[in-house]
Amino acid sequence: MSTSPYDTAALRLAAAAAVRAPSLLNSQPWLLRLRDGGIELLSDPGRQLTVADSGGWAVRIACGAATYNARLALAANGTPAEVVLRPYVDRPEVVARLTPGTPRPPTYAELDLHAAIPHRYSNRRPFWPDPVPKDARVRLIEAARAEGCWLDLLVGMTALSGFAQIARSADQVLRRDPMYQAEFAAWTHADSAADGVPVTAGGPAAEPQDLLPQRAFTDRRRAPGRDFEPEPLVGILGSAGDRPADQLIAGQALQHVLLTATDAGLASSMMSQPIEVPAAREQLRRALRRSGTPQIALRIGYGDPGRPTPRRDLDDVIVR
Structure with a gap:
């Protein structure tokens, strides 16, 4: 044909x-x-x-x-x-x-x-305590594998606590960088801009007892002493290498995983802090005992419905 x-x-x-x-x-x-x-x-x-x-x-x-x-x-x-x-x-x-x-x-x-x-969007609010079923976890792992990448789902508090320590340390490094924080603020909006992150899309403000770091999109508080999530499902998506082509492959795998999660009725959000800081990324790779390269961390679970963030008009992204 x-x-x-x-x-x-x-x-x-x-x-x-x-x-x-x-x-x-x-x-x-x-x-x-x-x-x-x-x-x-x-x-x-x-x-x-x-x-x-x-x-x-x-x-x-x-x-x-x-x-x-x-x-x-x-x-x-x-x-x-x-x-x-x-x-x-x-x-x-x-x-x-x-x-x-x-x-x-x-x-x-x-x-x-x-x-x-x-229907896919980043849900930065606390997820419910309901565990992600085994068949859904298998689907997520297979989605990454279908694009030539791997997805490690962290099982048990030992693995989760180790990741959380790496992620919090990376987050602290980024928070101490005034230029990074200025750029972050410039892309956070209180209005309906066609790009950037609306403050309404952020989760509640971080508390000292939280296991995982949260981006400070909003100063909205929650009940004192309440954990954000006691034991979330965290996945690390990685690729065989770290060349530009490997990162493009990882992006395709990421979207395949995210859409698979959405199709399964799951919510998700991404954590890039331990990837953005090179020392943390290498520490994470060693902790996973992987020869490949971690490309993004994911938080996966069940949550309250939200809505996608705005996008630019097609005429702004289509060029000759």
């Missing part, structure tokens, strides 16, 4: 899904364009966080997640894509090129995950 080149309709379909991907501080560092019958996803250097992401790791994770969403939208439309990451040696800003593959009906799994895209 012959394949037709992607057109403007396919581009907008892919872009509408891609922009729903997660990004550090909801910076949305991506652009999309139609070129020679294929859809190209580019990083947007103007949206790279200069302090928190000076090396571009978070941009590549976000663009990988956006690539996965675009792949999923095209597959759900019956026009699946063949994907080449970093297709041009001399143009690293082009992170992925999607060209038409053989048309086929979407699988049930693709339809379910595609349907989950508009």
Whole structure:
């Protein structure tokens, strides 16, 4: 069966899904364009966080997640894509090129995950104490593996406490950096801006007894002495290497895991502090006894419903 080149309709379909991907501080560092019958996803250097992401790791994770969403939208439309990451040696800003593959009906799994895209968001509020069932945990691990990555779910308080200590130490390092805190504040909004994190999307303010660190998006308090979560499910997603292409692969795996969680009725949020601080990241890798590289930490569970954060208009992210 012959394949037709992607057109403007396919581009907008892919872009509408891609922009729903997660990004550090909801910076949305991506652009999309139609070129020679294929859809190209580019990083947007103007949206790279200069302090928190000076090396571009978070941009590549976000663009990988956006690539996965675009792949999923095209597959759900019956026009699946063949994907080449970093297709041009001399143009690293082009992170992925999607060209038409053989048309086929979407699988049930693709339809379910595609349907989950508009419902996925970071839930930073305390989760309920209900444990995540074993079958859901297996699905999350398999989602990461399907994209060539690994997901370690921390079981037991010994593993969880060790991670929490690494995460809190990294969080303290970042809190002591005035330039980091200024950048963080600049991307936190009290209004309905199309990017950044609304204060309403933050969890309650941190307390000294909390196990895991929380970003200070709001000063909203909770009942004195109440734990944020006594024993959350934490997952560490990692890749075999840490080259730019590995980080793009990890971004795709991250989105596959997040959408799988959403489809299973689970809530999630990301913790990047132990990844942003190099010493903490290496400490975490050794604690996991992994030869690969941790790329992001996840908090997973059941929680009160919320709503996705705003996104820019498609006409702002589609370029020629």
